Amino acid sequence: MNFYDIIFYIFAAITLLSALFVVTTRNIVHSAFYLLFTFFGVAGIYVLLGADFIAISQILIYVGGILILLLFGVMLTNKITNVEIRTGTVHMLPAAIASGIFMGAVVAVMVWTEWKSEPSVTPLTTTKDIGHLLLTDYVLIFELLGILLLVALIGAASIARRDKE
Amino acid sequence: MLQVGLTHFLIVSAILFSLGIYGIVTRKNAVMVLMGIELVLNSANINFIAFSKYGNFGLSGQVIALFVIILAAAEAAIALAIVLNIYKTFSNVNVDEIDHLKE
Numbered sequence: 001m002n003f004y005d006i007i008f009y010i011f012a013a014i015t016l017l018s019a020l021f022v023v024t025t026r027n028i029v030h031s032a033f034y035l036l037f038t039f040f041g042v043a044g045i046y047v048l049l050g051a052d053f054i055a056i057s058q059i060l061i062y063v064g065g066i067l068i069l070l071l072f073g074v075m076l077t078n079k080i081t082n083v084e085i086r087t088g089t090v091h092m093l094p095a096a097i098a099s100g101i102f103m104g105a106v107v108a109v110m111v112w113t114e115w116k117s118e119p120s121v122t123p124l125t126t127t128k129d130i131g132h133l134l135l136t137d138y139v140l141i142f143e144l145l146g147i148l149l150l151v152a153l154i155g156a157a158s159i160a161r162r163d164k165e
Numbered sequence: 166m167l168q169v170g171l172t173h174f175l176i177v178s179a180i181l182f183s184l185g186i187y188g189i190v191t192r193k194n195a196v197m198v199l200m201g202i203e204l205v206l207n208s209a210n211i212n213f214i215a216f217s218k219y220g221n222f223g224l225s226g227q228v229i230a231l232f233v234i235i236l237a238a239a240e241a242a243i244a245l246a247i248v249l250n251i252y253k254t255f256s257n258v259n260v261d262e263i264d265h266l267k268e
Contacts, residue, residue, distance in 0.1 A: 001168075008169045012177045019181055019204055023188035028197060035200055042181075042207045049174065049214045051227050054234075058210075061234050066203065066241045073196045073245040077252040087194035090261055095190040103183035110175040117171045120221040133228050145235050152239035160246035 008048055015041030026086050028074050032067065039063050053127045174215035181208035195248045195258040199241060206237045 018037035025031055039062045046055035134142050181204055188201030210230045217226020252258050254268060 005169045008173065012173070015177065016180055016184070019184045022200060022204065023184050023191070028194060031197060031200060035203070038181075038204065038207070042211065045174065045177065045211060046214055049218045051214045051217075051230070054210075054214060054227050054230050057231060057234055061238050062203070062207075065238055069241050069245055070196060070199060070203075073199070073248055076249055077196065077258045087192055087197050088259065089191045090193060092191055095187055099183045099187040099190070102186065103180060106179040106182070107176050110172055110179055115171050115219070117219045118221050119219050120223070126224060126227060129224050130228055130231070133224055134231075137225075138228055138232075141232060145232060148239055149235065152242050156242040156246040159243070160249050 004048065008045070011041050011044035011048065014038075015045065026089070028078075028087050029071075031087075032071050032074060035070070036063060036067060039067065051126060053125075053130055171215055171219040174211060174219075178208040178211040178215070181205075181211070193259040193261055195251065195260050196245075198260060199244055199248075203237060203241070206233055209233060 015038055018034045018041065021034040022031050022038060025034065039058060043055040043058040046052075046058060185201045185204030185208060188204060189198050192198050192201065210233050213226040213230045213233070216222070217224065217230075220226075248258055251263060255263055257263075
């Protein structure tokens with residue numbers, strides 16, 4: 001058990017424990033803050049897998065963008081008197097049983113399958129190669145995603161605007 | 166077994182996926198459902214990047230993970246705009262009570 005393994009177990013524990021709190025705590029604001037730790041843990045796992053650029057994008061976009069957006073969503077859709085904003089829950093027991101069975105089945109498959117694993121020698125920095133791939137092999141998807149982001153921007157603004165009285 | 170390999174990353178991703186599904190199914194508040202969706206997308210990304218490293222496919226998995234992050238950002242923006250509109254119309258965002266498209 002070397003240093004790499006210890007770091008992996010620490011990040012996995014952070015990710016899974018905070019994800020558990022995200023889906024079990026009843027206070028929405030607390031959930032949003034636990035989600036912060038989940039995103040950081042996942043970014044750490046990306047770094048361990050040699051994906052430095054994706055890890056930075058994860059922190060910038062998820063923590064800096066999506067999480068702030070979710071917090072705005074929480075704040076704007078509740079009558080705020082204090083930070084105790086609670087959410088109701090439905091079907092707790094059936095959902096726990098079903099997702100538990102699903103988790104067991106998938107983990108069993110993952111453990112028993114003989115993966116043909118040959119770890120690639122990852123380059124020290126991946127940014128240059130990712131940029132190269134984006135403008136050669138994946139240039140069509142890259143352009144389409146640019147259009148999609150523009151459409152999403154206009155669509156979100158037009159859906160959320162106030163009607164003129 | 167303690168030596169970290171591909172299987173460990175896949176197991177973390179599978180557990181994260183199940184937790185996300187549990188959150189999507191049990192939560193009433195629409196914003197909490199969105200948080201569950203984010204967990205599911207993150208677990209898919211871990212799988213993409215793990216296979217990208219251990220399967221020796223070059224960096225394609227990482228590029229696809231980047232695309233998934235971009236799609237998640239677009240999805241969150243649109244979904245929150247819809248949630249705000251629902252709140253304006255119905256004064257709550259509980260997904261089990263909203264069964265009309267308009268009042």
